[in-house]
Each structure stands twice: as C-alpha cells, then as structure tokens.
Amino acid sequence: HTSQRPKVLVICGSGLGLLADGAANKQTFRYQDIPNFPVSTVEGHEGCLVFGTIENTSCVFMQGHFHLYEGYSLCQVTFPVRIFKLIGVETVLVTNASGAICPDFKVGDIMIIKDHINLPGFAGQHPLCGPNDERFGIRFPCMSDAYSKDLRRLTWDVGNEIGCSDFIREGVYCMVSGPNFETIAEARMLLILGCDSVGMSIVPEVTVAKHCGLRVLGLSLITNMVSLDYSREEKVNHEEVLQISKMRAEVLQKMVTMLISRCQQQSINTH
Ligand SMILES: O=P(O)(O)O[C@H]1O[C@H](CO)[C@@H](O)[C@H]1O
Numbered sequence: 001h002t003s004q005r006p007k008v009l010v011i012c013g014s015g016l017g018l019l020a021d022g023a024a025n026k027q028t029f030r031y032q033d034i035p036n037f038p039v040s041t042v043e044g045h046e047g048c049l050v051f052g053t054i055e056n057t058s059c060v061f062m063q064g065h066f067h068l069y070e071g072y073s074l075c076q077v078t079f080p081v082r083i084f085k086l087i088g089v090e091t092v093l094v095t096n097a098s099g100a101i102c103p104d105f106k107v108g109d110i111m112i113i114k115d116h117i118n119l120p121g122f123a124g125q126h127p128l129c130g131p132n133d134e135r136f137g138i139r140f141p142c143m144s145d146a147y148s149k150d151l152r153r154l155t156w157d158v159g160n161e162i163g164c165s166d167f168i169r170e171g172v173y174c175m176v177s178g179p180n181f182e183t184i185a186e187a188r189m190l191l192i193l194g195c196d197s198v199g200m201s202i203v204p205e206v207t208v209a210k211h212c213g214l215r216v217l218g219l220s221l222i223t224n225m226v227s228l229d230y231s232r233e234e235k236v237n238h239e240e241v242l243q244i245s246k247m248r249a250e251v252l253q254k255m256v257t258m259l260i261s262r263c264q265q266q267s268i269n270t271h
C-alpha cells in the first residue's frame with residue numbers, strides 16, 4: 001500500500017508521536033488495519049505507522065510501540081523491527097520516556113542511551129530465545145556496542161547546534177517489565193547496578209535490531225525522578241509522564257529531524 005521504502009525507522013515512545021510531524025509526504029496506516037500487526041493499548045501511543053520523507057531520506061515512524069505489560073510476547077513486541085529490516089531499513093532511532101535513577105538528572109533531560117541493562121532478559125524474557133532464525137543474525141550476538149558511537153556523537157553535535165546541550169545527558173537505561181513503577185528498594189538496587197534511568201520498553205527492539213545488523217540510536221526523555229528516599233512525598237503517574245513528553249516533544253522533533261538528515265549522510269559516507 002506504499003511505494004516508500006524507508007531507510008530509517010523511528011520508534012516513538014510515550015507521548016512522542018509528534019516526532020513524525022517533521023516529515024513531508026506523509027502516508028499513515030493504523031496498526032489495526034495491518035494484518036498480524038499488534039495494536040497499541042496504552043494512552044500516549046496512537047497506534048499508527050507514518051511513512052514520510054525528511055530531506056531525501058525515506059523514513060517510517062511507529063507512533064506507539066508495544067510492551068510486555070500489555071500482554072504481548074517479546075516476539076510480538078519486536079515483530080515490527082524485523083518487518084522493517086526486510087523492507088530495507090538500515091538505522092533505528094528509538095525514543096522512550098523514563099524515570100531518572102541518577103540523582104544528577106533533571107525532569108526534561110534528554111538522555112542519549114549509551115548502554116542498557118536487560119533485566120527481563122536476565123530472567124529468561126528475551127526476544128531471541130528459541131530457535132535462531134539465521135536469516136536475521138547469529139545465535140550469540142555481541143551487545144557491547146548496541147548503541148552506535150557515531151550516532152551518539154552526532155546527537156551531541158546536533159544538540160549543541162540547536163542550543164539544548166544544557167539538558168542532554170548520556171547514560172545507562174534499564175528495562176523492567178512494569179506495569180508498576182519502582183519501589184524505593186528496587187530503585188536503590190538499580191542505582192547500585194549502575195542504571196541512570198529506568199523504563200518498560202525498547203530493550204527488546206534494540207536487541208533484535210542489533211541482532212539483524214541495524215544501526216541503533218536511543219534517546220530517553222527523563223519524565224520524572226524515581227524516588228530513592230522514603231521521605232519523598234511525590235508519586236509518579238502516567239499522566240505526568242505524558243505531560244513532560246508533550247513539553248519536550250517539539251525540541252525532540254527538531255533533534256530527530258536533523259539527526260535523520262545527517263545520519264543518512266553519515267551512513268552514505270561510511271558504507
Ligand atoms: O517506554 P515508553 O513506552 O516510552 O513509556 C514509559 O512510560 C510508561 C509509563 O508511564 C511506560 O510505557 C514506560 O515504558
């Protein structure tokens with residue numbers, strides 16, 4: 001139903017569907033109209049695929065991604081990544097919302113994901129469990145360089161250019177299955193483990209993307225501070241997460257649009 005063959009996939013996190021607004025020649029499909037595609041069940045996830053172009057780069061935006069806590073298997077959660085690999089995508093830009101574990105972070109910071117901790121994976125909830133499909137990648141993929149160094153560097157450059165270096169950070173994202181937010185003891189454990197932020201998504205998609213040889217960049221918007229202290233009164237909720245995403249969506253959209261036009265240039269120069 002589309003003649004576009006995207007080179008870049010953007011996965012939009014909670015409240016970040018607006019990232020697609022920077023694209024031209026848009027063509028939108030609802031997940032519910034695509035055979036075998038999962039549907040979004042969470043507020044802030046529109047459940048649409050938007051094809052479009054940014055400068056000369058053809059891209060596709062997933063306005064909404066899927067989570068373990070919705071009841072999907074990790075095979076369903078990561079299914080779109082493999083579809084887009086087959087269609088010809090080379091680069092995946094994942095975005096999400098997360099809570100800060102690192103006490104130096106602030107609400108509204110944009111964290112470039114340097115690395116991740118796959119907590120559900122440690123417990124056997126891993127998208128690559130089961131027979132390995134050799135058409136996509138090897139049995140034992142290396143994950144020590146899951147997030148492209150070149151793309152991380154490019155993000156710092158773009159951030160400086162658009163004047164948002166004050167709220168760009170870099171750090172380690174930890175995935176938990178959710179749907180509850182962390183207890184204080186869990187948050188303290190994550191701090192000890194070396195996590196800078198915590199959320200309930202994207203690690204399965206990144207793992208499958210890396211397995212099939214895609215270049216990955218991850219941006220996590222810090223929407224709340226995770227309580228590490230029993231005396232702290234504030235309580236996190238999903239409405240607050242969506243409100244902060246809305247507040248930062250415009251600047252993130254500008255960043256993502258610039259990154260896409262530049263990263264394809266980088267890819268042409270390095271391949
Ligand atoms: O990771 P995304 O979907 O962006 O959103 C994060 O925010 C939601 C909770 O408020 C959870 O879905 C969590 O994973």
Ligand SMILES: Nc1nc2[nH]cnc2c(=O)[nH]1
Pocket residue numbers: 097098099100176178180181182198199200223224225226236241
């Ligand atoms: N697990 C988790 N996910 C989030 N998504 C947005 N904020 C948070 C948080 O504090 N914890």
